[in-house]
Amino acid sequence: MPTNAELLSRRADAVVRGVSHATPISAARARNAEIWDVEGKRYVDFAGGIAVLNTGHCHPGIIAAAAEQMQRFTHTCFQVLMYEPYIALAERLNALAPIQGRRKTAFFTTGAEATENAVKIARAATGRSGVIAFTGAFHGRTVMASAMTGKVTPYKKGLGPALPEVWHVPFPVPQLDVTVEDALKYLGFIFKADADPSGIAAIIIEPVQGEGGFHQAPPELMRALRRLCDAHGIVLVADEVQTGFGRTAKMFAMEHYDVTPDLICVAKSLAGGFPLSGVIGRAAIMDAADPGGLGGTYAGNPVSCAAALAVLDVFAEEKLLDRAARQGTQLKARLEKLRSQNNVLPIDAIRGLGAMVAFDIVRERGGSEPDAETTKRVVQTAYENGLVLLSCGTNANTIRILAPLTAEESIVDEGLDILEAALAC
Numbered sequence: 009m010p011t012n013a014e015l016l017s018r019r020a021d022a023v024v025r026g027v028s029h030a031t032p033i034s035a036a037r038a039r040n041a042e043i044w045d046v047e048g049k050r051y052v053d054f055a056g057g058i059a060v061l062n063t064g065h066c067h068p069g070i071i072a073a074a075a076e077q078m079q080r081f082t083h084t085c086f087q088v089l090m091y092e093p094y095i096a097l098a099e100r101l102n103a104l105a106p107i108q109g110r111r112k113t114a115f116f117t118t119g120a121e122a123t124e125n126a127v128k129i130a131r132a133a134t135g136r137s138g139v140i141a142f143t144g145a146f147h148g149r150t151v152m153a154s155a156m157t158g159k160v161t162p163y164k165k166g167l168g169p170a171l172p173e174v175w176h177v178p179f180p181v182p183q184l185d186v187t188v189e190d191a192l193k194y195l196g197f198i199f200k201a202d203a204d205p206s207g208i209a210a211i212i213i214e215p216v217q218g219e220g221g222f223h224q225a226p227p228e229l230m231r232a233l234r235r236l237c238d239a240h241g242i243v244l245v246a247d248e249v250q251t252g253f254g255r256t257a258k259m260f261a262m263e264h265y266d267v268t269p270d271l272i273c274v275a276k277s278l279a280g281g282f283p284l285s286g287v288i289g290r291a292a293i294m295d296a297a298d299p300g301g302l303g304g305t306y307a308g309n310p311v312s313c314a315a316a317l318a319v320l321d322v323f324a325e326e327k328l329l330d331r332a333a334r335q336g337t338q339l340k341a342r343l344e345k346l347r348s349q350n351n352v353l354p355i356d357a358i359r360g361l362g363a364m365v366a367f368d369i370v371r372e373r374g375g376s377e378p379d380a381e382t383t384k385r386v387v388q389t390a391y392e393n394g395l396v397l398l399s400c401g402t403n404a405n406t407i408r409i410l411a412p413l414t415a416e417e418s419i420v421d422e423g424l425d426i427l428e429a430a431l432a433c
């Protein structure tokens with residue numbers, strides 16, 4: 009097998025620069041929360057392929073369900089010949105989603121397709137085109153999704169004009185000194201300066217910003233958005249691509265709120281490593297687009313749908329929501345201990361819903377000035393010592409933890425030991 013260095017060099021020659029890489033490691037095989045590279049070195053996985061592996065790598069039940077479907081057929085295109093796994097998965101998600109009234113679902117392939125299609129559906133239902141999103145948000149890299157993404161570098165800079173009629177409201181983050189009042193005031197300015205609410209089709213929000221730094225949308229913001237959407241006939245879209253599927257110790261992060269969205273975008277951990285995304289929503293809104301307006305050749309691939317049905321079974325059988333809550337408690341307790349230690353770098357703002365846990369690396373103990381370079385170094389030291397770790401955040405100084413919810417407590421502890429060593433100062 010080629011070495012990591014050989015593959016990195018071949019990649020540099022053959023693959024575009026625009027596709028970045030967090031580590032120089034090439035995977036050979038993986039099981040639950042462990043990965044082995046092409047040189048046989050073992051890693052604890054705190055990244056889960058960016059929130060895709062809440063059920064771990066190669067869960068036997070999910071692999072078996074996918075393999076069984078592969079023996080039958082791998083593709084028909086749902087618009088040509090339908091198949092039960094797509095329909096059964098839509099039925100199960102409709103029953104689970106925290107959305108008022110009757111629900112319907114459409115499947116796609118990527119998270120960006122889910123957010124793009126949520127906008128198309130909202131536009132079809134309202135006959136309007138405006139979209140409100142938030143600073144720091146991440147909704148994907150396709151043209152509409154990146155227009156909604158609230159971060160210029162690296163997602164928009166030099167990549168051409170953003171689509172019109174997308175406005176960003178500051179997302180409330182204590183570390184950035186933005187309050188709910190600031191956000192609502194700014195939204196009021198947009199309604200006065202740029203677009204009347206009667207021209208807005210959708211407000212899209214992540215209940216917990218993922219790439220933006222694991223900041224939770226305050227309940228009073230969500231309530232205010234719901235009120236505004238009701239008052240002006242705007243569709244409220246929850247982007248649960250990263251928060252979805254049990255990460256926050258509820259199946260959907262919107263279950264932590266006392267208001268419900270109209271549409272929910274799902275992807276990532278939905279299908280345990282197979283490409284699948286979807287939009288679940290109020291039936292009257294979801295049915296607004298005419299036949300042929302939604303879908304795609306691979307959208308709702310049967311192998312991915314079979315895997316997703318198995319993911320739902322694994323959640324129930326292995327009580328993964330309880331395990332997410334326990335993992336969150338385990339992570340936060342250890343991070344709180346690290347914060348009080350003098351032999352590690354200064355860390356701050358330990359936060360998280362369920363097992364969606366993060367903290368910031370700052371320049372001084374007790375301070376809040378972000379330290380992006382040190383954060384980068386910590387991620388590098390971690391993988392050199394056998395832990396795959398990701399950073400995120402507007403200031404690139406947040407370490408986020410996305411370990412499989414199926415990870416044994418001892419593996420999570422092992423990962424935390426490596427993290428502690430990487431934070432040593």
Ligand code: PMP
Pocket residue numbers: 058118119120121123146147148149214218219247248249250251275276
């Ligand atoms: N929305 C959110 C909240 C995400 O975290 C992501 C991916 N990080 C996306 C959308 C886009 O998903 P994909 O990369 O599958 O297009």
